[in-house]
Amino acid sequence: MIGRRRRGIAFWLLLLAWPGFVVVARAAPRTIAVSPDNTDIGFRLYLFGFVPLDGHFTRFVGSLTVDPADSGHCSVTVRVDTASLVMPNKEALKIALGADFLDAVDFPTLAYDGACRAIQGAPPRLEGVLVMRGRTGPLAFSLQPGAAAFVVSAVLHRAAWGMGAHPLLAGDTIRLRVTTRLLPSAREAAH
Template identity: 25%
Template sequence: MFKRLILATALAAAGTAAFAAPVTYQMDPAHTDVIAQWSHFGFSNPSMHFGQADGVLVYDADNVAASSVQVTLPLSSMNSFTAKFDEHLRSADFFDAAKFPSASFKSTQVEAAGEGRLKVTGELTIKGITKPVVLDVTLNKVGENMMKQPTIGFDAVTTIKRTDFDVGMYAPAVSDEVRIRITTEASVPKAE
């Protein structure tokens, strides 16, 4: 679905942050990581990674309100670096990945929040449950990558409650609040 979006024009000039129009970027799953971290009974703060993100970022430097993001995260790519725990997370006790194979985020509003910062409000869907989420975003860099493709990089953070998405097993002993950190790089695909 996301790959059918029409790509906008490239950067107005190499090395500048100004755009003539919104630019549409395809997320690079090799340079995108979504990390979730929580408290485990107060003893430790384990983390889990969601890889293979598929998504589209539209960024308009002159009118950030015209920017948007849509991302899909396949739950098959969850990785806590412990195979048995990964199986449990994918089970019906938590994400029920057989029934709900992916999570998604779609922005509803993008606002400037200071120099190089954005506030992105959107809808997060996990297990078929959609809730509003606000991402605090930092623009890392806009320019060309090694392949001479216009590229953009962002970091973002938010905190969600597991119980809001019916993945609250053991809450509140295992913290209901989960801190999410996202780092992503996205490029304008080369013309075929």
């Protein structure tokens, strides 16, 4: 009995020492605070269909839970202060925050809650619910998994969210992109 046990232990030790044999431990899901320190929540629309106009938000809170071993498993929750929008043009910013678009006075918060969904034969998607301008509806993001950042992008149709003003000027689509850094920056790593 003891001889078998020693041979069994010796077998496993030999196998572990064998070149090329790797034991991979499954990483546990990790929850990251989503904040302006590690995340960019931005968008782009095209004026007259071809002139890009970008904006991003500077005040928001949330959390992101990711499984480093499986990009198809994640969850996210984010609350954005609508009035924290920054755009390069002051007139465009005034219009974007006004009643015809984001209506920051009556709807001071944007909210998103979602989870990743693995799709057979396709990249996983982040599917969830957006609350904006007093409306609630589904919004799916394409997921671009990576070790350094969690990047999602989506196309939002303005008219579906009650922002149909100035269709020739601003078009109907807004391209959303959210990037959350998963690895600490050089400054954070030094502390």
